[in-house]
Amino acid sequence: MTVPTSRIVDLHTHAGTAATVRGWVTHLRSSGKVAFIVMRDGTGTLQAVLVKSAVPPEIWSRFAELTQETSISITGDVRMDARAPGGVEVGISNLDILGSSPIDYPIQPKEHGVDFLMDHRHLWLRSPRQQAILRVRHEVEQAIQDFFYERGFIRVDTPILTAAIGERSGLFSTEYFDEGTAYLAQTGQLYGEAAAAALGRIYTFGPTFRAEKSKTRRHLTEFWMIEPEVAFFDSNDNMRLQEDFVSFLVRRCLDRRKNELAELERDTSKLENVVPPFARLDYSDAVTLLQRKGSEIKWGDDLGAEDEALIVEEYDKPVFVMNYPKEAKAFYMKENPADPRTVLCDDCLAPEGYGEIIGGSQREDDYDKLLARIKEEGLPLDAYGWYLDLRRYGTFEHSGFGLGLERTVAWICGTPHIRETSAFPRLMNRLKP
RNA sequence: UCCCGAGUAGCUCAGGUGGUAGAGCAGGUGACUGUUAAUCACCGGGUCGGGGGUUCGAGUCCCUCCUCGGGAGCCA
Numbered sequence: 001m002t003v004p005t006s007r008i009v010d011l012h013t014h015a016g017t018a019a020t021v022r023g024w025v026t027h028l029r030s031s032g033k034v035a036f037i038v039m040r041d042g043t044g045t046l047q048a049v050l051v052k053s054a055v056p057p058e059i060w061s062r063f064a065e066l067t068q069e070t071s072i073s074i075t076g077d078v079r080m081d082a083r084a085p086g087g088v089e090v091g092i093s094n095l096d097i098l099g100s101s102p103i104d105y106p107i108q109p110k111e112h113g114v115d116f117l118m119d120h121r122h123l124w125l126r127s128p129r130q131q132a133i134l135r136v137r138h139e140v141e142q143a144i145q146d147f148f149y150e151r152g153f154i155r156v157d158t159p160i161l162t163a164a165i166g167e168r169s170g171l172f173s174t175e176y177f178d179e180g181t182a183y184l185a186q187t188g189q190l191y192g193e194a195a196a197a198a199l200g201r202i203y204t205f206g207p208t209f210r211a212e213k214s215k216t217r218r219h220l221t222e223f224w225m226i227e228p229e230v231a232f233f234d235s236n237d238n239m240r241l242q243e244d245f246v247s248f249l250v251r252r253c254l255d256r257r258k259n260e261l262a263e264l265e266r267d268t269s270k271l272e273n274v275v276p277p278f279a280r281l282d283y284s285d286a287v288t289l290l291q292r293k294g295s296e297i298k299w300g301d302d303l304g305a306e307d308e309a310l311i312v313e314e315y316d317k318p319v320f321v322m323n324y325p326k327e328a329k330a331f332y333m334k335e336n337p338a339d340p341r342t343v344l345c346d347d348c349l350a351p352e353g354y355g356e357i358i359g360g361s362q363r364e365d366d367y368d369k370l371l372a373r374i375k376e377e378g379l380p381l382d383a384y385g386w387y388l389d390l391r392r393y394g395t396f397e398h399s400g401f402g403l404g405l406e407r408t409v410a411w412i413c414g415t416p417h418i419r420e421t422s423a424f425p426r427l428m429n430r431l432k433p
Numbered sequence: 434u435c436c437c438g439a440g441u442a443g444c445u446c447a448g449g450u451g452g453u454a455g456a457g458c459a460g461g462u463g464a465c466u467g468u469u470a471a472u473c474a475c476c477g478g479g480u481c482g483g484g485g486g487u488u489c490g491a492g493u494c495c496c497u498c499c500u501c502g503g504g505a506g507c508c509a
Contacts, residue, residue: 027468027469027470027471029467029468029469029470029471030465030468030471031465031466031467031468031471031472032464032465032466033465033466034465034466034467034468035466035468036467036468036469036471038469047468047469049467049468051466051467052466053466068459081467083467083468083469084467084469085469103459103460103461104443104459104460105459106443106444107444108443108444108445108458108459108470109458109470110444110445110457110458110459110470111444111445111446111458112444112445113444113445113501113502114501114502115500115501115502116444116445170507186508187509208509210507210508210509212506212507212508213434213506213507214506214507214508215502215503215504215505216503216504216505216506217503217504218508218509219507219508219509220509223509224509225509302507304505304506305504305505305506306505347509355508355509356508356509357509358509359508359509402509403509404508404509405509406509407509408509418509429500429501
């Protein structure tokens, strides 16, 4: 007679019969003649019960060898029992130790400091909270793919190794054969624009790198970004796409990751508010609002972190701030015909202090204006020849945006720091593990 | 780079006005037939981040360096 092997999530289907489960020990409790093993297999948590009088002595004695994180295989009768966490329990008839674990397993079921946990990130991932975050991240990534697939967007993967092109913030560099210095990509956008001229509606999804010495809860040196680029979309079309997209991601997690959000103790009522449309606040109106609220900001300044917070507190869902002064934004953004001091762009600010999750714009499609902007910024013209070509050969109105994956996941999960949303986050002072 | 804060047992922390260190958890031993981060008893465990100074005496006061956390700037 063979006993079926089950994952914990499916165990209830074996109620009333025997099954084998493999996993890792998370908690041990003993009452002398009854012992409890709580184990994890990646799909759930299971309490198994070992009764001294019900098993041979050699099986009973194995309990004493168990430690936290020992990998084991147990076999026994599956039964529904309200006293067991999760409602399912296994009465052990056989217990095998697959891999022992020394008693110095560092992560205990208690509070730890951040630095300690980050040093043990490879083990920290095993804790329920970290599992939940990674599952939500996975759900968001899948939802991203589904959203764009359903709308006929083509995913285009852009290079990570690039020549100097993109934005102005810090670059990681490396020697690249005889071609001089290569830089790790800060954005795939410019390549995305080229692809949009070929495919119409595209998005990129991949890692980007910023060598900024940022030490805040919102920054990583390596993070993932989703960058759609759409031919014949203007700035308003762009914002409609953004609010649909963000709302879709949030809705998907509410629908399919209830358990994980509960594990994270996320107040989901605040996420339920996230439905289109989002408020649209013109930069100039934002400045007026901020001045009324006591900010020192003057027209022309970029919004500081405090300014963003003041704006966000006015709304219970994400808000767009649009059409910033030219000087505050990147060279490729299209001049606003209604106010040439400004460009057609938007930042999408998430509520609850999570800040900017999207930066988007309509792109400058006029060859001469773009060329002038490149010169104004003192950018190396020869590096942008191909980018200018997109305006020479059938220029087209187009818009796009970049959504930061980790910031979005942090917001949906309600994690205080973005670093928890990456399995192995890279910060300016952390390259290991 | 700048501004705050922190560094004491494996982990989380407490240590008025200076007198060479404590708790909880973890670990070890034992008890307990339904535990839920089990409980109870006993036991082991420390170059107080490094260096220098003041002092009879420094975890404690001063200087300096290092590391970490948070924030600013930059941005997603």
